Amino acid sequence: MLARILAAASCGVVLCCLANPALAEGTPAGTVIENTATLSFELDGNPATITSNTTSITVVELIDLAVTLQSPQTLVSAGDTNQALLFSVVNTGNGTETFQLAINSTVSGDDFDPVPSTVSIYFDSDGSGDFTAGDIPYVPGDNDPVLAPDASVAILILNDIPADRLNGDVGFSELIVSSATGSGSPGDDFAGQGDGGVTAVLGTSGGIDTVRGEYLVSDVQVSIQKSQTVSDPFGGNEPVPGATITYTIEVSVTGSGTAVGGIVEDVIPTFTTYVPGSLTLDAGTLTDAADADAGELNTSTTPTIVVRLGDVTATGSPRTVQFDVLID
Amino acid sequence: MSENQKGKTMISRVTALLLLLASGIAMSQGTLEVQTTVQKEAVTTNEDGERIKELIPAETVVPGERVVYTITFRNTGEEPADDVIITNPISEELTYVQGSAFGPGMELQFSVDGQSFGAAEDLTVEEDGETRTATPEDYTHIRWVMQSDLSAGAQGTVRFSAQLN
Structure with missing residues (x-):
């Protein structure tokens, strides 16, 4: 009417x-x-x-989905368990759809096969982006995600890393997401199975999407050591007002891997004042300003020394940061 | 007229009447009729393995798919009709496909509000306090203004394509 x-x-x-x-x-x-x-x-x-x-x-209902890997290459150690890869699953169709999840860790082209953990698929329920105690396990057929058009869900897949893997080994693991209505070739249709009984048609995804994540075995240990020397104005080593403290921070890397993107941060102690221009990295002077060089004095909150070491390996180790403060 | 010819004429009249009854959808007032169809492109492969595009009736459509609206009109009377204008809405779920309008002897106009019509390049919309030239996404109506009379017995066709959002 x-x-x-x-x-x-x-x-x-x-x-x-x-x-x-x-x-x-x-x-x-x-x-x-x-x-x-x-x-x-x-x-x-x-x-x-x-x-x-x-x-x-x-x-009619277009069944489509897009799965994207959210984790970068994930660094793991041999023997690690429950190592998570994070994916986002988006319903890019125009109807409400139920999706089924599966994990495949026997992917060719890598150095080893990660082993799916005892429970290997979780919802990232707390949105932390990593596997935490609050995350809810996926149970096929029981809590398959039902997504409205445009809606998304964050999924974690968990693998254990075999104990015999060596530094630099790469292992792939896939999340496979498929429409519960069906999958196949784009254009395939399912009469009466769309929302409200309309036909459902598979879009460009074919109703299934498989996306791969990557583990990198990184055998690396990082240690950091801080020491100080005091020189007072009278030629001695007494920590009196006016005395200078020289702090030395040494970052050492052992193992065959690479410590990626190392940053040293150190808060200037209370009752002391940073000596301008005293910051060095491996005996090379760094300006106090936030600029192109690797370090600065960050004064936005508590005065803090920040030095970006970048990637550090055993052969490039140790890296040494030094700076001076005056006792107030 | 031979008996045979009479028979044919009779049959064709009956057929025409039946067609009119069967379709039951061609509306007319006085002496003009207008009818619309909607089709979409289907790609098929012929026996030589060539891919052929053809228009098939559109009953269902998926987002991103294009449909073709064809409007035919006819003057079935004895007198010419003046100021013939065909107006067709463009549903908000559809976007006009630029350059798809067809209408020989017609001036093509669009509207962004269904009230005022003009050439595509003359239409503007207000957005964020600024005036800009309207784009196909903004069109709510398309119309064709016939540049001559529609003489008795004459018919015409206009057409446009739209993509489902």
């Missing part, structure tokens, strides 16, 4: 079977788009308007 009234008004009417508003990923499944053309003219000076028949097309 609504259709007839609206059609009589000769507008393109949209009857939405769902409560969903128009979505970024497309017109919701079940939407009916009607069209009526209008012809106006004059005959013997008399204006008239007539309308055409009304055509109707129904938007």
Whole structure:
């Protein structure tokens, strides 16, 4: 009835079977788009308007999804357990869809096969991006994620790393996400299985997406040691007001791996004042300003020395940071 | 007229009447008729393995798919009709495909509000306090203004494509 009234008004009417508003990923499944053309003219000076028949097309459900890896290459040690890779699963179709999750760690092209942990798929329930106690395990057929159009869910897959792996070994593991309605070739359809009983059609994903994450075995240990020397204004080593304390921070790396992106931060102690221009890295002077060099004095909160070491290996070790403070 | 010809004429009249009854959708007032169809492109492979695009009736559509609206009109009367204008809405779920409008002897116009119509380059919309030229996403209506009379017995066709958002 609504259709007839609206059609009589000769507008393109949209009857939405769902409560969903128009979505970024497309017109919701079940939407009916009607069209009526209008012809106006004059005959013997008399204006008239007539309308055409009304055509109707129904938007069917497009099943599509996109899985993306959120973790960078994940550094692990041989023998580690429950090592997580984080993925995001987005329903890029136009209907509400149930998705099934699976893990595959026997992927070719790597150095070793990670071993799926006893429980190997979790929802990142607390949104931490890592595996934590609050995360809920995925149970196939029991808590398959149901996603509205555009909605997403964060998934963790967990693997154990065999104890015999060597530094530098890479292992792949995949998350496989498929539509519960079905998967196959783009364009395959499932009559009556879309939202509201419309046809469901597989989009470019074919209703399934497999994305790979990567573990890198990194055999590396980092140690840091701090020492101090005091020189007072009188030629001695007494920590009196006016005396200078020279702090030395030594970062050592052992093992065959690489410590990636190391940063040394050290807060200037209370009752002391940093000596401007005294910061050095491996005996080379660093300016106090935040600029292109590796270090600075960060004064935005508590004055803090910050030195970015970058990637450190055993052969490039130790790295030595030094700076002076004056006792107030 | 031979008996045979009479028979043919009779049959064709009956057929025409039946067609009109069967379709039941061609509306007319006085002496003009207008009818619309919606189709979409389908790609098939022929026996030589060539991929062929053809238009098939559109009943269902998925986001991203294009549909073609064809509007045919006819003056079935004895007198010419003046000021013939065909107007078709563009549903908010659809976006006009730039350059797809077809209508020989017609001036093509668009609207962004269904009230005022103009050439595509003359239409503007307000956005964030600024005025900009309208884009196909903004069009709510398309219309064709016939540049001549529609003489008795004449018919015409206009067409455009739209993509489902």
